[in-house]
Every structure is written in structure tokens, then in C-alpha cells.
Amino acid sequence: MKIKKAKMAEDPGFNMTPMIDVVFQLLIFFMLVTEVAAMEIERVYLPIATEAVEDDQPDKDRLIINVVHDEDEECNQLKTNDRGRIELTNPCYIEKHWMVRIKRETVNMEKLIQKLKIEGDTDRDPPPSSGGWGISNRPVMIRGDAGAPYKFIEKVFSACGRAKIWKIEIGATKPAG
């Protein structure tokens, strides 16, 4: 009599592929999100400059000051472009539409100077009474909107001057193509 061989149970195995996929997804997501958060970047339509150097190795202590248009404010100068992004078409001169922000906090002039002085103190030369200049070597990057009236940028420059911060970088974008 022929005895049927018992069907061997299929080896269920352990499919690693989906796990690897998910791990890669998470890895890329957190890599990019962490970097964005660390750079304190806000959406700013930076001015275009052909001579802008790549900001590939920024100083870890660099402070970023954003001069941005409040997108919640209704403004005739804000238009949606071909790519569906909101951008300034003409300079906007309405003062309350503009904000100076550090680490996602809107600051006024007094607070800006105060913050810059505190940040500047972390790397400051000896004061004049001790033979130094009392200037701070803490770098600051100003990321101003291309359409921002200069007076807002000037105020940030002035605040840096009053905090005796001299290492200033201006955020700019290279022309596409």
C-alpha cells in the first residue's frame, strides 16, 4: 500500500524587508527633521545672490535671526506663484506685517538687543578695562525676506552692533539653474 508522504509544512521564515523599509523611512525622516529643527529655519524667501557660498559647515553656535512676513496677515503683496507657493511680489511696507524672530519667537527691538547681548556673552573678548574690545565672536546669520524693506534688516544690524557682535552672515539663495 502506498503511503502518502506527509506534506512538509512550509518554513514560515522571517520577512525582514518591510522592517528594513520602515527603519529606513524613519531614519530619513528624523535625519531631515532634526536638521531643519536645529537650523532654526523658517520659511523665508531669501534674496538671490550669485556669489553666495554654500552653507555646508555652519558654526554650531551660530544664531539665526529671521526677518519674515507674517503669512497670517492679509496682504495684497502676497501672491501664490506657479508652484503653489506663497511669495511676496512687491515689497510690503506695512510694519505690523513684518516680524523679527529668533528660535521661532517674535521679538521686539529691546528683546532682540537683550537676547543678542546674552548670546554674545557666551563668546566675548575681555572688556576694554582689561585690555580687550569686549566684542563677541558669536556668529549671527540674518535670514531676511528679499522683499523686506531695508529698515527691518537695518534694525537687526544695529542690534548686533549694540550687542557688539561683528560676525554677520546674510542668508541668500543661489539662482536656480
Add this chain to the structure above:
Amino acid sequence: MARKEKRTLPEEKKDELNMIPMIDVIFQLLIFFMLSPFKSLEGKLFSHLPKDKGLESTVVVDPIIDEVRIQLIFDKSIKSTLFTRIKIGTREFASWPALAGELASIHASQADAPRPIPFKIDPHPKVPFQSVVHVLNICQSLGIDNVEFAAKSPVTENLQSPE
């Protein structure tokens, strides 16, 4: 008589389209391109303030007479240069390349000067920031590094106060 062998065809595998890897890859790309614009093309221009003067816009005791003052005047009627009239002294420039030409010749004439003449950018408060960056950009392209900004007396007004 030969016994007819029963032939059975191997079970055909169904050709299914496995969508999972494609979806995985699309999600990877989606996340990457959603987040990468924050980094792309962004750069910087150096604009170091002078260490030994002008940090607090103090009264100038010993003024430097010789300077190249680039005035950027707000003019709503000029669209080609972003509402900006460009002047050095009494000379006016109709375009950024024209300004670049003038700055290049001034810079070249200063090559052997013992004390380099500072280039001072003096923008009107209403001039768009892009115009100021244009001038900085021209200066950097020409190798001019002694660029200063004209400043008012120490600022006391609030950033958000009405005009």
C-alpha cells in the same frame, strides 16, 4: 501496451504585481523631497561689521572723507532695479551691471592705495532687501571686502511700533 503516463503540468505561479516595494520607495522619495527644499540652494554672504568702529553707531570724531558711498534711493516708478535708484555721488546708474562696472573701475584704481577706501552702502529704509544684497553680491564678485553699511544713531525705537 505502454501505460499512459499521467502528466501533470507544474502549478503555474500567478504573476502578481507586488506593489509594496513601489509604495515604500514612493514614500521615501515623498518624504525626502518634502523636507529637502529647506536645505537646497541656500547659501550665505559674509557681511562682517567692522571690529574697531561703527559697532554702536557712535559719533565719528575723525571722519574718513574718502569713501565710495553707494546710495540706494527708493523710487516706486522704477521696476527694473526693484524700485531702487542707484547713485554714487552725483552719478546715477540705470542697472546693476552698470554699477558693477563703475565699482570695478574704482576698485582697480585703488589697487596700489596704501589705505583702501571703504565702500559704504547707504540704503533708503524702504528699499527692498534684495537691492542691498545685489550690491553686496557685486562687491563680493569684485573681491571688495571693505564694505560698510551707513547707519543712523543708536536705535531706540521698537521694531513693531507704527511709523
